[in-house]
Structure formats: structure tokens, C-alpha cells
Amino acid sequence: MHESKKNLAFIDGSRLITEALVRAGADTFVGYPITPANLLYLYATKRFPTMLAAPDEITTLQWMSGFAVAGHVPVTATSFPGYALMVESIGMAAMMELPMVIILVQRLGPATGTATCGAQGDLNVVFGTMSGGYSIPTFSISNYHDCWELSAKAVHTAIQLRTPVVLLTSKEMVMTLQSFDWSTLPEIKPKQVKLYNGSSPYLPYKADESLIPDFLPVSQNQHQVRITASTHDTKGILQNVLPEAIDNTKRLELKVRKHLDEYTVFDLDEQEGSDRLIITYDISSQASREAVASLRAKGEKVSLLVAKTLLPIPRVYVEIASRYKRVVIVEENLTGQLRQLLFGVAGRNGVSGVNGIAKMISPTEIIEEVLRHE
Secondary structure (H helix, E strand, C coil), X not given: CCHHHCCEEEECHHHHHHHHHHHHCCCEEEECCCCCCHHHHHHHHHHCCEEEECCCHHHHHHHHHHHHHCCCCEEEEECHHHHHHHHHHHHHHHHHCCCEEEEEEECCCCCCCCCCCCCCCCHHHHHCCCHHHCCCCEEECCCXXXXXXXXXXXXXXXXXXXXXXXXXXXXXXXXXXXXEEHHHCCCCCCCCCCECCCCCCCCCCCECCCCCECECCCCCCCCCCCCXXXXXXXXXXXXXXXXXXXXXXXXXXXXXXXXXXXXXXXEEECCCCCCEEEEECCCHHHHXXXXXXXXXXXXXXXXXXXXXEEECCCHHHHHHHCCCCEEEEECCCCCCHHHHHHHCCCXXXXXXXXXXXXXXXXXXXXXXXXXXXX
């Protein structure tokens, strides 16, 4: 084989994601097959040390919680209809502070969507998952390198913060075969759950300045472990309005935001002298990168921000956008979900979007919008 081709593989994103998850420390997959997440389910049967086929998506999250309290790091993969059934249990897992990863493969909406037609319609669903507006760390894959690196980041973040994490992707990314040079992928090291090793009675929700409690699985016999999804104090005892319990509930949001800089990932390609910025994420990043290359080849100055950490919204995205007179946000949904999360319903002068459903956004559409006000 020619030297330049020996590391090439004809591969889909699902295989890269699955391998990265396991190498990063995830050891259990629980799932219910649903298009377009089917390949993730298939590869999980071959790669994860433990794989269970659940009878439905509600059961999936309940079983994942059971594995998590026993010290495992579970993963599942679904699309919008399945995610909708998981919502209550995701909130339960977040309240119990259980690490897990939910891969959400987006497809066309509204309702259950078209199973084989991709889109970016679920960002607002994830944003509104938690009662009270609490945040779930959410990553978005923009290319095959992200399939590898962000999948590992999702597992590491779930373990570090003791929280569910969402990995947002698309049908096109997980089901399309591409020629890919796997030799460029970095090594992934597994992350271990931080365990309590003291001799005093274990307080399952007692946190230090990191705001993250040490963990003990219910399977060990040295300490009593209480795990609960209701409002509770640091001992895990159900409380209602006592200050300790309320402070403990506030801590769930505070810990996610305190460490946001540690899991904020984005690509920023700034061109000196440009007053125009394209912001994008997920599958639309590919068309946006092509559009930027075409514009620059024509002598047009434009910068590009590919958001990979989507929730909580990193403040740096707004700060970057504030440096530009014109901002074009590219996403495959009709209403501009990321645009509204960044700039609100009222928007901001100079901000516009390239949106669409039922078809992928083309580089030409992006170029036209960038040049529209010239």
C-alpha cells in the first residue's frame, strides 16, 4: 500500500464516537434503537464492556442511573422522540449527580421529525431539559476530529462534574462514510471517578471549593451511601426549604458554571481587518468552512467561529461577536435557535442568520448572506 494511504479508513462518525467514548472511560451502553442513532447502538454492542438493550427510552435512563450509582459511566444514543421520553430521568440523574453521556442525533422537526433527514432542531430542547432552567453541559460535533475529541471530552466532563452531559450531533455526521486519516487522532486517556477515601461518615453531597462532591458507589461496603433525586441536604436526606438543602440545589448550577472555562471548546479563525463573522456549529460548520474559503479566495475578509461547547453558552462567544459589525449565524433550523440564545429574541443590530429545513445549507447561501449588505 502506498505510504500516503496506509492510515486511511472509509469510516462513519458513529464508529469514531463509540471508540472514543470507551477509551475515555465509559464502560456501559444502554439503548433503544432509533433512527438515525442506529449505528451507535450497533457499534456499542461490539465495543462496550457492558451493553443492554432497553425496552424503551424511559427504561434506558433509569437503567443508566442504576449503573451510575454502582460506579459505572453509562452512555446512550437517541434522537428527539427518545430524548423527549428521557427528560424527566435526565433531571433525576442531574439531581442525584450521576455521570452519564446522552448522544442526541438531530433530525428534521417539528414533532418526531423525518428519521432520515438531518437538521439542527434540538438545541432549544436541550436548553429547556432541566426544570428551573438548570444547565446540562452540551457539546456539538462539527467534523470527524470532533467525533473523537469531543466524545472523550463529554465523558471526562461527566465524570469530573458528576452530571449528565449531552453530545449533540447530526444524521449526516454519524451515518455518512468518509475517507479519513485516523493517524491524526490524539491518544485518549481514561478518566476515573474521584472517590471518597476518608474515615469519617460519608456525606454524598458535601462539596469542597470545587463544588463537586466526592463519589462512592453503592456497591462498596465501608460507608452508607444515600442517593436521592428529591431536594436533599449534604447527607442525602430529603429536605424541603431548609437552607442547607436549598444551597445544595443551587450548587448544581453553580458547579456547572464554575468549571465552564475548563470544558469550553471552539474553533476561531479570525482574519485581520475583517468586520464580518460567521458563527456556526454541528453539520453546518462544514458548509461554513467552505464559504469562508471561497470568500477569502475572492478577496473578501471574513472570520469564522465554530462553537463546540453550546451549553451553558460560554460568555466568550458573545465577547467575540461584539468585535464585529456584521455577524451571520448559520444553523439548520427555521427559527435560529443559537442566534436567540446568544442575542435574545430582540436580536442585535448587524446580526442575521442563514437557516433552513429539509435540506442542508449550501456554501452559496452563506456567501450570499455575508455579502447581502455590502
